Amino acid sequence: MFRAILLDCIARISMERSTASIFHLLVGKRSIQTLQDSKLYQITPYFGVCKHLERKYFEDEIKALVTENYVTLDNQNNAHITQSGEVYLKGKLENYPIKQLNGLIFDRMSDLFWLRLQLWIQTYTNMSRKKGYFVAITEHKEVQTWVKKHYHIHRDESDQWLTGIHHELSSFLKSINPDLAQLFVDRLTGYQKIGLTMNQLARKYQTTPVDIHLYLTGTIHQLLTYLHERENQLKYLPTFYYFTQISKKFITNSAEKTYHLIKKGFDVEQIARIRQLKVNTIEDHIVEIAYIEPEFSINPYVDQESVTIILTAIRSNKTAKLKQIKELAGNNFSYFQIRLVLTYSDFPQKEGLLK
Known part of the structure; x- marks a missing residue:
């Protein structure tokens, strides 16, 4: 079952992230990058399902998949599932109770x-x-x-x-x-x-x-x-x-403080000064909020025309690589803006908030 989950993650990520990102997902690393990856590649059911997984065991299993020709690795440790791996995975997904997992929802x-x-x-x-x-x-x-x-x-x-x-x-x-x-x-x-x-x-x-x-x-x-x-x-x-849902929300305490100031009408630079943090840090918080809060609008940070261009670059090329999206969109947008649009690219129910 563990190998089937590894192969499923590799197949969905499709060379766009290193195998380390899969390890972080399985152990439930509470970072915005891990949350972003889990939602972009639709692997949220696996979030935190192996909290005590040892890194060596994980790497040994990846090596075993390579040895058995189910997976190939490039120089950056990005994995690609082979045709043999796809056949193996299909059989395992049908035999193992993987669909019962709901990691991100039931994590804590x-x-x-x-x-x-x-x-x-x-x-x-x-x-x-x-x-x-x-x-x-x-x-x-x-x-x-x-x-x-x-x-x-x-x-x-x-x-x-x-x-x-x-x-x-x-x-x-x-x-x-x-x-x-x-x-x-x-x-x-x-x-x-x-x-x-x-x-x-x-x-x-x-x-x-x-x-x-x-x-x-x-x-x-x-x-x-x-x-x-x-x-x-x-x-x-x-x-x-009952009452097991305490702190179930993924949002960090620091991002929650930033969100409180956003609700009061402060912009990014003002919040950075108030909190004595870097602008990049506040931007990270805003991306985190955009993933967590379904009613949060990204309009103040990226206009509708820009959203359309960035979404087109994401969807037409089926990629979540920031650098690649930036180039495809004409290098006219910041990584912050691209990351914000990525929070919406996989959620049709939130598209109304882009208008």
């Missing part, structure tokens, strides 16, 4: 949700058997505090909660691939049951720990989607989903 909430659910199950099943001491599956203080508070409030209803969670979780697991459902259960820890480690799961299912992680991540994303669609129909599971 999925980890918190999953830890809450795991620790809750461990806590409630042990307490129901009067076993007050056990080694928590996570040392995450915020998660521990949340579960302790939940138990304190619902202690007298613990049997109802256990039954309710079991029923709702079972209904979800019955609706998905049986192997993924079993993998999900194998990972859980409860009374007199220790969840299997990633290495143990890899041995059981005869695959790699990285693929096991991806299978689990995809299942958790699928569960979050399930809860979002049915939160008014379910009583218990949505509790773990």
Whole structure:
């Protein structure tokens, strides 16, 4: 599954970025460049799905793809998928549950949700058997505090909660691939049951720990989607989903401060002076805001005629390389203006804001 994701990213980026950009995407690097690439090349589902991925493992997998003639690399480490790679990828995309991944949407909430659910199950099943001491599956203080508070409030209803969670979780697991459902259960820890480690799961299912992680991540994303669609129909599971969306917005604190000043009517130079930052930094913030905020208009920074010319250069040549776009558009526009137009080039629903 990991190799299929690598090949899919390589095929979509098509020599316009180095393989390092794919690594940054998979580990969830929170930079405007990574966000831009994920949206331009339509690979947002893979954002942050391998947060603990080791760089050496990643590079070894790229080398393996080259050795097997699925990929070629140029001098700048830009990758190109071969015909053999395309055939391999097509088969894998059909066999692996890749479509379940929704990385950029669930980036921050999925980890918190999953830890809450795991620790809750461990806590409630042990307490129901009067076993007050056990080694928590996570040392995450915020998660521990949340579960302790939940138990304190619902202690007298613990049997109802256990039954309710079991029923709702079972209904979800019955609706998905049986192997993924079993993998999900194998990972859980409860009374007199220790969840299997990633290495143990890899041995059981005869695959790699990285693929096991991806299978689990995809299942958790699928569960979050399930809860979002049915939160008014379910009583218990949505509790773990609520309030996990804290800080889910990608925008950085610094860009948010710049946005606050933009709303007050200050221009780029004024904001740079007020914040004692370089103009280029403020421009970076504006590009970041344009990606994040659907109602943000780029009109104050690039007029409609310029937008049309730049969009034509982007779309007619199917490129996201700034230097190439600048040359194709007659070298009449700044990189800042081109980057702003790029934020809209892939989003038809935002085109109205360009007028």
